Amino acid sequence: MLNMKSKGKMITVALLLALPLSTATGTIQSLTLGQTAVAATSSTTATTSKLTDSLKGGYTVAATKLDVPWSIQFSGNTVYITQRGGGIVQIKNGKQTVQKVQTKKPLRVVGEAGLTGFVLDPKFTTNKMAYIYHAYEKNGEGFNRIVKVKLVGNVWKEQSKLVEGIPGGRIHEGGRLAFGPDGMLYSTAGETNRRELSQDLKSLGGKILRMTSTGKIPKDNPIKNSYVYAYGLRNSQGIAWTSDGKLYASDHGPSGAPIPGGGTDRTGLDEMNLIKPGSNYGWPKIMGNETAPNMVSPLYVASSKAIAPSGIATTPDDTILVATLAGKSLKEFDPVSKKMTDILTDVGRVRDVAVYNGKIYVITNNTAGGTPEKNDDRLLILK
Template sequence: MPILNTKGKALTAALLLALPVSAYAADQREVEQTMERASVLTAEASQPVLLGASVSSAAEANTTVKSSSLVDSLQGGYDAAATNLKVPWSMQFAGDTVYITQRGGGIVELKNGKQTVQEVRTKKPLRVVGEAGLTGFVLDPNFAKNKYAYIYHAYEEKGQGFNRIVKVKLMHGVWREQKELVSGIPGGRIHEGGRLAFGPDGMLYSTSGDANRREHSQDLSSLGGKVLRMTKNGNVPKDNPIKNSYVYAYGLRNSQGLAWTSSGTLYASDHGPSGAPIPGGNGVDTTGLDEINIITPGGNYGWPVIQGTETAPGMISPYYVTGAAAIAPSGIAATSDNKILVATLRGESLKEFDPITKTMTDVLTGEGRIRDVAVHNGRIYVLTNNTSGGTPGPNDDRLLILK
């Protein structure tokens, strides 16, 4: 597999943040134990576990034996499909057309090589502070006919920051709000979460951050620090693990990535501690300990009670955790061979995570911060994020298509 490095900043394997490679049998036992813990939590909630919602890495291995590697097919380099983007956050595809949200407002349409910034009109004004703004975005599965999409955006109410999930419709080049699905998701300046995705079950999933108030993550009455699950109309599905609640999984800090492999396994990235002062307490957090989790219905992923490889009764430790140096994982995407591509901000690279060996390797380096990644029509698309917290180049930020 070639490591793409257009600026000559080759990284050695010694710099990678992967934990030591585990034996396959150990991997399988750990996943099975994770599933058992999640089953107990789901049973306690008196709700059925979704079929196909979680499987072991052994199942992934069976689906990858005959698959060719998308990353290994790369020859090196990329095409810059879009330039001069302003803090891009999420991308979606409608045929050959690409739509990209910008955190400060507007959705960029890339069609036939032309970039157009389209207005987003919401009933509550967009709040742009720190990490808050227009972030998550996903097209309706029937977008070609109904022109519906869903956005996650920050707003303010009585001087306090929140986030909401809104159904919008593209009408004459303008995205107009049609319906508010969920509001009151905790917000602030940091830890906003915001990734939206449709699952193989047809339900709409969303990540939410703890808004730098860690107590949200373990509080089941709060929508912060969670993976949320809802219908396209914003209703709570009857088979959600917690009755009458959008909460699908909890105990997360600032998850910004969701992806399903072909077997139906749901993976989520999560930002670990940042070395910042602890809200309401003394001292500072440790740093690093970024996570890749296998999400199961009703699962409690431990933040802030456990971190890294720590364990506690009723809590699920990360499937993969980095070391003390942060990579800050954001968007993730599954490949046809059931690997997970991971966009990293602090890590300034696109990485590939292998769920079988639990190793993470570099695919693209030297382009600065990476916010999002997608696989479309067999090609890998990457959004840089140097206009937010990085050192912008002359054409940043950009949409890159790897060769």
């Protein structure tokens, strides 16, 4: 597997988008972006060749100086990226603009909490609607909410709320949003370091949630009158579907931190899971390769050295790309062989990954918890 470790191969030249970018070395050439995006899902029929096999080394730089970027979305020749401290970066016709986001409840930015998940409405080109996951405060306590926003001019304005009262805190916020092949909106929600929430079906923390685009509970959800689609998760930040409709999710394993009430967690044991409706993935009752009745063990478990998986995306050949924070790399996970392989290294922390028009895009996350270089954080396109 290709391993891009040589900084001499890191080429900051022609963009593969219509995104010319002014840099200290000149203006990046403007090329044409495709018309079909696959960020969290893939409905493309699997092919015999692997997308990652075509990579020749290095990457191009599509955007720089992003401030704690979190989620990538595409529309035509335009890229949108959320920033955890607020604002959505629009990259269009070579111009990088931070657009304001106006919500009816002020954005709470504390630790890992802020503006995180983001997905465009399937009809965005005509209705300019999107969905965001953001932290807020009520009576001194942190929460998260999912709301529909509309791009009006250069401002994203809240139109309606879908869900409020999702547990919040300083860490383990979850927050990934994606539309599934069934047309439903899915969201990850962390347990905010309150591990008991993961097994509590009355709480939305430590779960994968499923809802309609208006925030209603689907009649076919596995738990009656509940948004909960799967539970027993710790801090899932990535969800994606393969072409056969299977849902996969990344999940952060224990972090070696003190356990509320006494004791200390193990470290590592990050997971990749095959998500089935109504299933219990065990946290905190089981972790790693442990088993228990009526609990599902992961497809893949990392070692005791954490990789901290965040966003994931499927390729047309149905492998899964995994952005890792502590792992400081983009990895490829084969759900059949259950092997994890490095694809891109030496760019620092990687928060999100997307597949768009046959190209692989990642955003780095060195401005939060890393060691940022001069132009961090960046949107990169693998070559």
